[in-house]
Amino acid sequence: MPPAAVQILAFALALLGVLGAAVATLLPNWKVSVNVWSSVMTPISQMQGLWMDCVWYSSGVFSCTMKSSMLSLPAHLQTTRITMVLCCLVALLGLCLGSLGLKCTRWGGSRRAKGRSAVAAGGCFVLASLLCLVPASWFTNEVISAFLTTDLPDSSKYQPGGALCVTFVSAGFLLAAGVIFCLSCPGQGTGRPGGTAGDPGRAAVHADERRRRELQPRGEEPKPRQHKTVHLQLEEPKDIRDSYSLQEYV
Template identity: 45%
Template sequence: MASMAVQLLGFFLGLLGFGGTLVATVLPQWRSTAYVGSNIITATAFMKGLWMECVWHSTGIYQCEVYRSLLSLPQDLQAARALMVLSCVTSVLAAVVSAMGMKCTRFARGSLIKSPLALSGGVCFLCAGLLCLVTVSWTTNDVIMDFYNPFLSSGMKYEIGLAVYLGYASACLSLSGGLVLCWSSCGTRSQGPLHVQRSRPPSVPPAFNNVYIPAPPYKPPDALRDNRAPSLSSVSSNGYRLNNYV
């Protein structure tokens, strides 16, 4: 019962990580305008995401434009797109495999593949969390390097957006869920043979000390006996009587 609760905890942590990764992939707040230098007082704010660029006006109006050309994008942005999409796909695969391998589901109940399925789901959650973590760490490094670059003007400098922080939280949730699933699955596999060995009924040794009653001696029936009285004048030789031939 405890391992089932642990598996459910890891599964829901992985699902939360997947939801956060999906939202972070869609949001445009990966890079926001840095208010430094002459940009301290401004009426607009620029934001850049993986799929679009947005402008926020002081009047509360948002204007977003989707990137139209994929090949014209920078290589780091293309790589970030691919990694985040791959992380989402891996999280979906992890959720499906983990759901089939958990003890609370009816799929392959009582089979030996339950534990390996849950373990595979945990490994997939770990991979999804690592992919998301690599992407947000790479973006953070690029933003910090550009911010402290003295050759860039203040209008081209950006700060870390909300989506990056959400990506960090989602990566931590996915990694935690994967670790919990792997730990619960390894614990179940190590305890499995012990339960099987204990559940075997003790074998009864064959009894060799049984005392068998000997069979009674054979006695021919009375009908087969010769009930004729032997005569005194009869002489037998080799089991044959001579008076039968004279």
Template identity: 35%
Template sequence: MATTGLQVLGVLLAVAGWVGGALVTAAPFWRVSAFVGGELVVAEAQWEGLWMSCLVRSSTGHTQCKTFDSGLALAPSTQARRTLAVVALLLGVLGLGLSVLGLKCTHCLGSAHDSKARLARLGGLVFVAAALMFLVPVCWTAHMVVRDFYDPAVAAPLKRELGPALYLGWFVALLMLVGGALINAGSAPPPGGGGGGEEATAGGFFGGGKGNPQPTPPAGKKEKAYV
């Protein structure tokens, strides 16, 4: 049955995951410098993201960030990861709209409980799809970092380590995934199936409704009293 508490909790978790996903997408901490051997200058650290790269000088604490000049000049893998992250965030916006319209505690669609439950379940599925899509660029980047780190053909100054944005990306994707699942669980149909659950319940508790009239004794006959 539609449970308002589960629906609201799912929406809150999914929205928190979406907000975190937006921050992760814009953050430059996807890949950080790996200090391997003595070939790197430890006075400088480099951060790289999907949209910009930053250079941090430990001696002065100065950080200089620069966005990538041209998106078309980037590597195809970076363009694909950008696209997947942005599409995942757009799916999150769509899932939020569907979920809010389908919440049991909202009155956007009146009292059409079945339609609202279907909308809420669709919003939950969209959030699950957004979470899975957001995992793709995060896991893709982690795979590239680990592969290049252990590749002897890659020079030490070009090696990178997993940045904090990747760990946060896994966490926010999990939030969206759990949020979408809770929205679906809170919008599940009643075990007996079919609509009109509230009317049937009311009829059962109060001795039948319009579709179940009580029999009346024929005129002129008295009911027998039983002791």
């Protein structure tokens, strides 16, 4: 089981991954236009995101338009929407389970229960990483393929934007946190099949036995313990026997 400092680092990476995935879902620059215009009233940059399309004019005006119709969107955009929302939800569930599985906290139950919570949190983080990485890769492939294969003018071509970079970094953070939490297997590190972590008395007995074997010289058999028995002989009080003798004479 990893130490508490490593678990705290993994929890911090997972928190950064969740925040990055949520921010990337809302950002409008999943793909940006290639051509930059020089006129005052023409747009400098056009950006398209999962939920809105934005235009930035050279005069400093920034306007956005929401994508109201979901059925008119392409398949890769609809899939990316759904998977990114699921990624955020699963990662939030992983954060809740990860807080229970941290060794530095008092809540969460016993050591074995904390280990199981940490493993469940690691599974959630790995799943969230896949839900974040797969649609981002598909979206990037669609943008690059449209840029290279179409005969459209440069003003209608797009390239991957900064939101995709944030998505890939967030997926890496979630994957690293998930792997670290998955190493928190319950029962790991016990020397015997049954384990002595849950019984302090048995652990102390085994430690004492191991220490005595280490102090024993090599080549010498440990002597069996000899159990001594003490026999107590009870004598009758003298006054009782004297009273018996007086009764005989009387």
